[in-house]
Amino acid sequence: MSVSIQDPLLPFLPLLYIAWADGVLEETEINFINKKINENKTIKPETKDMVCKWLNPQNPPSARVLAYWKNYIKQNADLLNPSEKSDLFSIGAQLAKKEDTEDWVNDETKESLHLIEDYLGIVSREALRSVYENDPVTSTYLPTENLSEKAYSKPLKALLQHGYPDIKSRVQSILDPHKEAIESYDDDLKTRKEKVLKWCKELANAGLGNLAYPPAYGGSGSMPKYAAVFEEVSKYDLSLTIKFGVHFGLFGGSVESLGTKIHHDKYLKDIGTMALPGCFAMTEMHHGSNVKALQTTAIYQPDDKTFIINTPSQYDRKTYIGNAGMHAQMATVFAQLIVNEEEHGIHAFLVPIRDSKGNTLDNITIGDNGHKMGLNGVDNGTLHFNSVKIPKENLLNKFGDVDEDGKYNSPISSSSKRFFTMLGTLVGGRLCVPIAGQSAAKKALNMAVYFALERKQFGPPGKEEQSVMDYPTHQKKLMPLIANVFAYDFAHDFLLNDYSNNKEADSQQVEALAAGLKALSTWNTTETIQICRESCGGKGYLSEMYFDLLKADTDIFTTFEGDNTVLLQLTAKSRLTYFKKQFGKMDWWDTLKYISSIASTNLSELNPLVTRDTSEDHLLSDDFQIDAFTYREEFSLRTLAMRLNKKIKNGMDSYDAFLDVQVHLIDMASAYIDRVVLERFIVTIDEQKDDSVKEVLTSLKNLYALHLIEKNKGWYLEHDYISGSKSLAINKLVAKLCKELKEESQQLVDAFDIPRHMTKTALKFY
Amino acid sequence: MSVSIQDPLLPFLPLLYIAWADGVLEETEINFINKKINENKTIKPETKDMVCKWLNPQNPPSARVLAYWKNYIKQNADLLNPSEKSDLFSIGAQLAKKEDTEDWVNDETKESLHLIEDYLGIVSREALRSVYENDPVTSTYLPTENLSEKAYSKPLKALLQHGYPDIKSRVQSILDPHKEAIESYDDDLKTRKEKVLKWCKELANAGLGNLAYPPAYGGSGSMPKYAAVFEEVSKYDLSLTIKFGVHFGLFGGSVESLGTKIHHDKYLKDIGTMALPGCFAMTEMHHGSNVKALQTTAIYQPDDKTFIINTPSQYDRKTYIGNAGMHAQMATVFAQLIVNEEEHGIHAFLVPIRDSKGNTLDNITIGDNGHKMGLNGVDNGTLHFNSVKIPKENLLNKFGDVDEDGKYNSPISSSSKRFFTMLGTLVGGRLCVPIAGQSAAKKALNMAVYFALERKQFGPPGKEEQSVMDYPTHQKKLMPLIANVFAYDFAHDFLLNDYSNNKEADSQQVEALAAGLKALSTWNTTETIQICRESCGGKGYLSEMYFDLLKADTDIFTTFEGDNTVLLQLTAKSRLTYFKKQFGKMDWWDTLKYISSIASTNLSELNPLVTRDTSEDHLLSDDFQIDAFTYREEFSLRTLAMRLNKKIKNGMDSYDAFLDVQVHLIDMASAYIDRVVLERFIVTIDEQKDDSVKEVLTSLKNLYALHLIEKNKGWYLEHDYISGSKSLAINKLVAKLCKELKEESQQLVDAFDIPRHMTKTALKFY
Incomplete structure (x- = not known):
């Protein structure tokens, strides 16, 4: 049989542990505890029996059981504020809370426990401190006999942190407090998506979104650091991971990699703080893998130096676009560039799709992809452009541009090579x-x-x-x-x-x-x-x-x-x-x-x-x-x-x-x-x-x-x-x-x- | 490119099909249609353009396109009442409805279409009838060129019906009307579970639940017929399948296979109509695969000829029990039979757990297994028996019984063989x-x-x-x-x-x-x-x-x-x-x-x-x-x-x-x-x-x-x-x-x- 503890007993575990930690109890001490427990009207009779049974000197806990108790207390007490960690009642209440046996938590019990502590002559704060000391035998939470770390444990863990333990613990410290909300199944889809946005913004506010961008724009120019955030966030909520990746990685990444200084100066900072939420509009209804054949057009208008972004038919709508369904204000739109009736292949354009209040802009129709198998915290949507006009400079022009005279030019002459170069920058x-x-x-x-x-x-x-x-x-x-x-x-x-x-x-x-x-x-x-x-x-x-x-x-x-x-x-x-x-x-x-x-x-x-x-x-x-x-x-x-x-x-x-x-x-x-x-x-x-x-x-x-x-x-x-x-x-x-x-x-x-x-x-x- | 139709055009498809079905249109006819369409203020200008383009004699639809239209109309019209099937407007409205372009559906359009029908001299009911005639080339709904059935199509389909096409179509006729509700994602868990119960009862009312039971109890004694229902239901909703299987197969099956005439007479009819919803309580928290080691006890009380069913510890609660969470009134409980302090191994007992109003009975605690990966339409729950007394005859006694003198007897002397024989009856x-x-x-x-x-x-x-x-x-x-x-x-x-x-x-x-x-x-x-x-x-x-x-x-x-x-x-x-x-x-x-x-x-x-x-x-x-x-x-x-x-x-x-x-x-x-x-x-x-x-x-x-x-x-x-x-x-x-x-x-x-x-x-x- 495994070592385990019956639920109703959990709140009394700190008491029991302290009672046995220093050896066998005196009969008078046992009697006092039994008396105080029995006097307490809020504790159920069955529970009283269990507690008393565990205090029987004929039936002491084994060393293994004691180690298990200690460990269990430690793990749960880790969730408390430091001031509560050395108080029998607070820890007991925490254990009760974890196991839904909160009926126990009341002033009467608090008093009983404090009286017991005093009687036993244990300065409880001191006694409990031993629980939190580092002890290699009991420092991991393990239910079976094997309670030890191995020699490689610490360095191996460090190796998998790839040099960024600090970033990982920052992510943990932001998301741990949300763990109950993250793991709840009670939200409707819309509420969930709003929550995911909120968590995403918290990460951005902590400076964890823009790590891959150049320092000049608030980042640290480090893709591995960005990836470390991504990895750690993924342990908590994958919708959050993907929303985060769509905004900072795909949208921000496209502005950084396909745009030039003008775009960086204008947008990167706001993208890094999520002041400008964006999306990445590549896939269309009829073209997913075959990006080269996308049908959305961007036709250059020499008269007013603009592009008209247009969705030719319903099958050419952008679809599955993360962040488009509810939150993005701007989209990187991949479209066939046409200048003077000549096609120059796929290019990327920045197209505003919502105002800062979240209202959809004119000539843009946004749909929702509906219920999905997973990632329902991400607002995937469809985008339809009905001849939307954008200024010339909204072309992300690193690999292809239209000059002042309305002529197309590119540093890469082969249109096929240009296409693969553009896609290559998105390998992140x-x-x-x-x-x-x-x-x-x-x-x-x-x-x-x-x-x-x-x-x-x-x-x-x-x-x-x-x-x-x-x-x-x-x-x-x-x-x-x-x-x-x-x-x-x-x-x-x-x-x-x-x-x-x-x-x-x-x-x-x-x-x-x-x-x-x-x-x-x-x-x-x-x-x-x-x-x-x-x-x-x-x-x-x-x-x-x-x-x-x-x-x-x-x-x-x-x-x-x-x-x-x-x-x-x-x-x-x-x-x-x-x-x-x-x-x-x-x-x-x-x-x-x-x-x-x-x-x-x-x-x-x-x-x-x-x-x-x-x-x-x-x-x-x-x-x-x-x-x-x-x-x-x-x-x-x-x-x-x-x-x-x-x-x-x-x-x-x-x-x-x-x-x-x-x-x-x-x-x-x-x-x-x-x-x-x-x-x-x-x-x-x-x-x-x-x-x-x-x-x-x-x-x-x-x-x-x-x-x-x-x-x-x-x-x-x-x-x-x-x-x-x-x-x-x-x-x-x-x-x-x-x-x-x-x-x-x-x-x-x-x-x-x-x-x-x-x-x-x-x-x-x- | 595949043959396809732009959404706004769909409502006009019947019109277009009829217009082209008999050959090239006269110019006057085209003009009349164009005029009526253009006069209609409720149709969007873009849509008008599309319709007119398709009426251009220079641009007739190919035979393949026509076949596709015909087929598309046929498929959608199949969802209409017979009386609506031969009316241009009704079919168009149906197509519009399927594609969410319902703004088109109004009296003005209705009038336009009827005028066009009259002018074209087509008795629309006659012309449309040809759409529904069996035509091997177009009788299956297929979007690409391959529109034909093969020689083996019908017999192969029959083969997979395993001799029960009638049962399958009965299931379809019951569940088809619920298809929107079945495919909705809007229900909360509780509502969903109630709906699944409702559908389950509909199947029961149609005599589809008890097919495996003997004719004397309302069934047809046919396991293959029961399996045919199971197979067909599974195409619609697997929660329904499992709830159905738990009640009729596991619960009812245990009464049939492990019980004797007294149980059959008393329960099988009510189980067959689902008047007595039941569950099958085998698995415990700590024992799933190892059924032999189940800890729940059934101790015989010679004084009043009863059994006491008891859950010794929290780890021995029954868990994952389908139908237990909300609906079952009776459980087949697997427990260690103890007579006069002697253990006789696992036996099955009928234990009432709820009254007919759904209130949990005394000394029984029912829990919910919470959110699951899937099958959330099934109310899986936990059962805890706190010394629940049941009459002696609630032992399902086919393979082991306690006689009037309080002595255990069994037709199978080896307890191991008895165990496997009991489990064997549940192979269904x-x-x-x-x-x-x-x-x-x-x-x-x-x-x-x-x-x-x-x-x-x-x-x-x-x-x-x-x-x-x-x-x-x-x-x-x-x-x-x-x-x-x-x-x-x-x-x-x-x-x-x-x-x-x-x-x-x-x-x-x-x-x-x-x-x-x-x-x-x-x-x-x-x-x-x-x-x-x-x-x-x-x-x-x-x-x-x-x-x-x-x-x-x-x-x-x-x-x-x-x-x-x-x-x-x-x-x-x-x-x-x-x-x-x-x-x-x-x-x-x-x-x-x-x-x-x-x-x-x-x-x-x-x-x-x-x-x-x-x-x-x-x-x-x-x-x-x-x-x-x-x-x-x-x-x-x-x-x-x-x-x-x-x-x-x-x-x-x-x-x-x-x-x-x-x-x-x-x-x-x-x-x-x-x-x-x-x-x-x-x-x-x-x-x-x-x-x-x-x-x-x-x-x-x-x-x-x-x-x-x-x-x-x-x-x-x-x-x-x-x-x-x-x-x-x-x-x-x-x-x-x-x-x-x-x-x-x-x-x-x-x-x-x-x-x-x-x-x-x-x-x-x-």
């Missing part, structure tokens, strides 16, 4: 969405692991039931997901810094990585939350366990900021183009032939001894794992090039050829991303100074790599990269790693730093 | 849950396929965009899921009939199948809905596409009526026991040795020629597919037996040995279920008389089988069952089958018979 969103997904996955794993450690079911005949975490099937479900989350975390951090430090450099590789990593990482999020929910059984279905909103809110992550399947094709094409570019003016055919040949050279001859090597040392080595990942990547690249080559040679046009090999593009892109993620995991381990951290990360890296090889074993076996016996050895080793890492499961999810009140829910079986 | 729930899941999966596929056919995105340079269904990645996502749904459908039907026809026979095999099939089928549902949602992109995220509730409501299907992972272990253990039983008194060790030996004999020597045979004929043959499935099953069984054998031989106790091989138990059970599903698919094809049905089902069977072999290719390659080249050939063939079956995708989902108004939503891009 693709970096941030999966980071929000990671937070959701971490929260899900935190809940599932704490649940699995606490929940007991079945057991050997005649013995105690077992923790479900002891079941191999359960370990096999959860442990690889924990390893994945670490793997993607390091990859995101790497990419974020790379992007942040090399904004002006050739960004094609960053974009390709961002697109592919976003796809694999968000799919991992969806899978993780699903498996975690199932692993918590019926309790996982209750909204209090968060899986409800975690699932519903993140479900769209695989779609927005680029549909995952489309993104992986982008990644694959970009990989092919990368080779093409490296060799100047080669055409597609030559490039494909070239890739086939170099990849063949790189693909080492398979050594039958290695193919059959089933030793643990070999399987756990970086060399084997990297070689396996690289082999899959290069082989896919080569066969893809060969397939395309053959089709084009046979007269197929390149569009159809690429369509035909679509599934292989996805495979190749996935193999590429997998390899980068593993490499980054290894580099991260090398960078660690603490041996305990290195050790646990190495186990996680091994599990990440071998589990993925196991998942792709069909491919490896098809291509004779591993023998059947080696494949079986890998299956076995994965199970072994899962079992070993299970012992670290609590400490690993503790490193995710999920707010404690959430964890507590996982442990509450009413 | 495990048959029905996955059937509800299948309906959800069908609805999801219907939406995804219609969306994919209509949605266009990207395309060859300078050409029209392509339907996303033309993308190989999309085909690879959706088509295997369609094949799976057919496969599971036939398996469920088979099992349902088997169960229904052999209730009294040894039911172990049915139970093992039901448990395992429930697991694989509900996981398939979860996966199907997820992939369908993603395949519909942003639109899939809007609640109007149903994925929202489909996902949230079905998510618990993998947990309730048995956690899937636990169920598969049951299936596996039952398979092992099956062999044990066949040979009398063999002990576990001997059995395991025996299984190892017979399985080895059965496993044919692998023929290298077959292992490498990549011919299409071979891969598409039943023989190869069945052999592949059987090989995996028997090999898993043998290695499992060998593993267990070895562990037990080495002194491990059998509990630990089974724990160690948990993952292998799951694999073995899955392989067993997969083989049965494939066999049943083949039998179903053999039973068909219509060649076109045979043909399309054979393609689906091939896709089901080969896709599953592809999914398990790692295993097959590890065990040298197929060569690498054969595996690659299978991958290729799966892609080919997906591409071929894509051509049937619309007709295949049409066979699912999803209410048309749902399908329409998939085609609406605002």
Whole structure:
């Protein structure tokens, strides 16, 4: 049986703890307490019995129970003001409040408790102080025997904070006070959206919205800092995350990246404080993934130097636009620029859509996207422009402009290159969405692991039931997901810094990585939350366990900021183009032939001894794992090039050829991303100074790599990269790693730093 | 570009269709129509322009456009009363209503249209009648060119109705009128639960609740009929399905199966009409899967021949009990029966919990499980019994009773066997849950396929965009899921009939199948809905596409009526026991040795020629597919037996040995279920008389089988069952089958018979 406390007893826990903390009580002391408790008419008879039972010297609490009480008091007292923390009654009242047993809280009880304190001769403030002292054995809240931190706990947690613990605790300090409102299901949609706006403004007021903007406009010029806010907010409310991201990241980001000084000076400060709420109007009813084919037009009017923004038909309305439904006053609108009847492709324009009082402006029709699967705290809407006139300077003109003489000019002559350059500046969103997904996955794993450690079911005949975490099937479900989350975390951090430090450099590789990593990482999020929910059984279905909103809110992550399947094709094409570019003016055919040949050279001859090597040392080595990942990547690249080559040679046009090999593009892109993620995991381990951290990360890296090889074993076996016996050895080793890492499961999810009140829910079986 | 109609034009569609249906208009006729339209002050100038443009003889609609108009009118007119169906104005008004352009609907327009009808010399009732005539080319509602049914359409649809088209249409006729209420998101939780109860009672009043009960009690003694209702209701609202299932299936089913004549006579009629709403109180806070360890007690009181039902601690409260939160008046409570201080294990008792006015009875505390991920139309609650007294006859005494002398007796002497016999009678729930899941999966596929056919995105340079269904990645996502749904459908039907026809026979095999099939089928549902949602992109995220509730409501299907992972272990253990039983008194060790030996004999020597045979004929043959499935099953069984054998031989106790091989138990059970599903698919094809049905089902069977072999290719390659080249050939063939079956995708989902108004939503891009 687990250690646990019956609800009605909770308010008396501080009293009981203090009573037993210093050893066995005198009979007179027990009698006094019993008397005071029994005299109190507001306490129910059953409760009195329970309290008295726990004061029986024949029945003292075990050391484990005492440690548990102490810890429980500490955790709950952490929610009190310092002045209340050392008062028996206040803490008891807090515990009562947490468990809905507040009938106990009254003046009579207050008096009883104070009398008891005095009688026991304990200066209560002093005695209770010991509860709050740092004690490694009891400082984490854990219901089962395992109450200790591990050597790696602190540095590992710090590692996942990516250098910004301060930013994270600022976010926590802003959102913690709202936790009840955040977790309420009572709001209607409109009220909820207003609340989300309010919280968003609080973050802005604390200077947490504009961190990515240049210091001259109130920011700190740091994308990683902005991402740290994004990650932390995601632990609380994903509608807030997305509203925050739409306004500061997409809208503000478009002004910063696509606009020039005139726009920065005029808008960035107000965007940073949210004085000017905005939205990002790209997607249309009939054009989502195919941005190039958007139908909204922006026709230049030389007479008065304006643009007319127009929605040609109902199918061309902007849709799913976050922040448009209720709050945005300005939209970055993507439209086909037409100057003197000539089309210049997609450009972005700032279009005011509401006045500062929130009234919709003339010739603009705003709709609401209605009830959604999730993110119902975000006001997604539709926008219809009926020949809306905007001044010339509202064109975000960094990559294309209309001059004073009404002539179009651009620093980038190729319209296709211009298009991709513009979209490329918006890669920040693709970096941030999966980071929000990671937070959701971490929260899900935190809940599932704490649940699995606490929940007991079945057991050997005649013995105690077992923790479900002891079941191999359960370990096999959860442990690889924990390893994945670490793997993607390091990859995101790497990419974020790379992007942040090399904004002006050739960004094609960053974009390709961002697109592919976003796809694999968000799919991992969806899978993780699903498996975690199932692993918590019926309790996982209750909204209090968060899986409800975690699932519903993140479900769209695989779609927005680029549909995952489309993104992986982008990644694959970009990989092919990368080779093409490296060799100047080669055409597609030559490039494909070239890739086939170099990849063949790189693909080492398979050594039958290695193919059959089933030793643990070999399987756990970086060399084997990297070689396996690289082999899959290069082989896919080569066969893809060969397939395309053959089709084009046979007269197929390149569009159809690429369509035909679509599934292989996805495979190749996935193999590429997998390899980068593993490499980054290894580099991260090398960078660690603490041996305990290195050790646990190495186990996680091994599990990440071998589990993925196991998942792709069909491919490896098809291509004779591993023998059947080696494949079986890998299956076995994965199970072994899962079992070993299970012992670290609590400490690993503790490193995710999920707010404690959430964890507590996982442990509450009413 | 797809054929489509601008919203404001919709009300004029009947007019336009009639104007063009008989050929080119005379100039005078056009002028008259233009004049009448222009004179009408209630029609907006833009709309007038559009209408006139469509009447221009230089710009006649193409045959395809005309067919589309006709079809569109027909579909919408189907919602009208017969008398309104042949009136231009009424149909136009209906179209206007569907598209929210109702400002058009007024007397002035009515007059204009009637004048136009008269002038054109068309007797409108006659002309419109042609719209409703059966025309194979236009009789299905389809937005793209493909407007035809296929030869197999009608018989295939009939096949999936499993012989009960009448029951299904009765359900539809009851629920269709509620469709707006069902699909509303405006209700608070309490209101919603009341509505669901109301619909449930409507089904009961129509005689659709008690179909499984014996005719003597108002039913028809047919489990398959009951399942048909269940399946059909699931297309509308899964909360209703579950509430219906809890009351009629679990509560009523427990009275029928565990009770005797006294209970049947007293309760079954009232249960059938829902005059006595009930619930099924098995799960407790601390015991879900481990039913045997339930803590609630039922202690016999010889003095007054009663039982005292008691909840020993807060952790032993009944929880997640559907119908308990608000509506049930009686509960079937599972509790440890104690007679004269002797425990006799779990038995079921009828405990009144509310009076007929809905007031909770004394000594019973009912809680609410709060907000859930889904199924929020079901009132799940907790039950706490504080020494509740019930008469002796409230024990459901079919398998265990207390006689007049206060002595326990049972027709089954082994308490373990008694326990499993009691649970076995409740297998109906495990048959029905996955059937509800299948309906959800069908609805999801219907939406995804219609969306994919209509949605266009990207395309060859300078050409029209392509339907996303033309993308190989999309085909690879959706088509295997369609094949799976057919496969599971036939398996469920088979099992349902088997169960229904052999209730009294040894039911172990049915139970093992039901448990395992429930697991694989509900996981398939979860996966199907997820992939369908993603395949519909942003639109899939809007609640109007149903994925929202489909996902949230079905998510618990993998947990309730048995956690899937636990169920598969049951299936596996039952398979092992099956062999044990066949040979009398063999002990576990001997059995395991025996299984190892017979399985080895059965496993044919692998023929290298077959292992490498990549011919299409071979891969598409039943023989190869069945052999592949059987090989995996028997090999898993043998290695499992060998593993267990070895562990037990080495002194491990059998509990630990089974724990160690948990993952292998799951694999073995899955392989067993997969083989049965494939066999049943083949039998179903053999039973068909219509060649076109045979043909399309054979393609689906091939896709089901080969896709599953592809999914398990790692295993097959590890065990040298197929060569690498054969595996690659299978991958290729799966892609080919997906591409071929894509051509049937619309007709295949049409066979699912999803209410048309749902399908329409998939085609609406605002």
